[in-house]
Amino acid sequence: MVMYLPEERPVLDLPYQMNHLANNYGYYPQDCKEPICRTQHGLNGRMNSPEAELTSLPVHVSLQDRELWDKFSNIGTEMLITKSGRRMFPSCKVTVTGMNPKVKYVVIMDMVPFDNHKYKWSKDRWEGNGSTDPHLPNRFFIHPDSPAPGEKWMQYPISFHKLKLTNNTLNSNGLVVLHSMHKYQPRLHIVQSPDPCNPHNPGGYLRFTFPEAAFIAVTAYQNQEITKLKIDNNPFAKGFRDNGLNRKRFRDNDSQETQDSDGQAKQDFTPNEHVVGQPQKDEDVDVTVSSSVDCSRFLSSSEVASSVTPNPFISAFINPSTAGGPSPHQNHTILSLNNSLNNSHLNRLDSFVLQNNGFNFFPSPREARSSSLHSLCAALPVAQSSCVQTSTVDLSRLPSQISSPLNPQQHHHHSSPASQTPGRSIIQLQPYFRTPPHPSRQCPDMELPLPLPPKLSRMQLPESALRNLEMTPVSDYVNPRPLTDILNRIHFRALASGPSGKVLQNPPQPEQYLRGSDRELRPQIYPAVHEYIDQQFTLNSMLNSQTEHRSQMDYANAKSLTEYYCEQQTRK
DNA sequence: TCTACTCACACGTTTGAATGGT
């Protein structure tokens, strides 16, 4: 486990080191963890402690590849944004602990402004360049494996490497839209599916931000050291290593760079490196199994009513009769919500959905609108064993300590701005499961046939992990735990995506799965935090928009995802 | 002139279909 010592982190000589917008709480002591929990009860705003499920769990999140992130952060991370979308490098990979292994969760990521400033690259450093452009509507990247049981989320790091950034506001291909020359930081949302056994329990909602993953969005790299770091660490950029000598186009150019014995350009940013307590590479044995799901759809507020297909995972439950069944490449959804979505707009959306579906599940459009986050989750499959309870949190009681990612010494306490945080912020939810869960939910998912896992990419394994595999003593091959772990994880993913693959003979039992807390490597731990209510509304609104689609669903006959796919298979 | 941005390009990786062997 790697302990993170904020006081010892290097201070980057950049303007605007303080993060005024990112309600971020990465450095709370664990007992300061405060959740967001939404419920239809508890108007008093108090957290009914024993009843809280997700929010009462010791859920912690830690960012993976801290060594790499620190290298970038020490220089000033830049992320390329292009019209067609660019992946992040490093990508966000997080490990989660403390979830209920049996309860299903939706994991979402978005980018939030780091501060109120626009930047410009001046010679060799970033400088402030006026105030920020109007913030773009949030677009949320729902992890393609969502929903999945906590057991699965905790088993291996959750990778968001397929998240793409763009500066094209018109792009509707599932990209997260950012402003160039602005600073952002990733934010993770963990949303618990509500328990159909207990309609009064809408589950909970936690949110985490990662200040050391903050970056400036650029259309072209400004800092050559960042370029060099990317080339040296991103396998896709191998063609540019050796100072580009591998490239035919530049082969004739003489390089002035010093080369090491392997012909690799030496990195020269060491003066700024000050990585505290980072694991040695050889110790870094975490393995991330990437998802094979592709990103291609998103849902913006303006498109809510225009028949945009939501996440197939979700749509399978929204309308099982029309969903297309399992696909080798499920789309996942990015939702775009405009905070300024007004009531009239919402009313129009409600009317549209209700009228066009000829289906009046919601007692009223208003109720549909207020259904919020957990209405979406109600449509998601929920683990049989989940018996979560209702809880309420009084946000006004929560600490709001903010730490600057680049200058942690500047920790300070500050209370939530009155403009952003009402004294007591209670999110009310309406549960939509009105009947007991389908009897087939008595059958645990584990009994389903086990599809074969997709191929493991060498690139998705850290170099150290590869070295470990290559150097593993013979005796270790007798008990190849890493591989079984990988297969176990893939098994879990496959369960979530349907029994469409091949079958393994001995599917592991749930008890065999590693708990996240059992992992050896636990870098920076992020206790859960609360957020300002307006930001809650952003996600709230986002999920409301999905709720509009849910109106097609007959909740009385809601099926689990695996159940649905089983039916699809049987029909074939 | 400067800055921010777009695009085509070359190179490397990933992916899945096709093929052949057991």
Next chain:
DNA sequence: AACCATTCAAACGTGTGAGTAG
């Protein structure tokens, strides 16, 4: 027929540098 390993080509991800717009 089923399974497995290998091969191959297309698709994709990457930074570069020339060109463009304001």
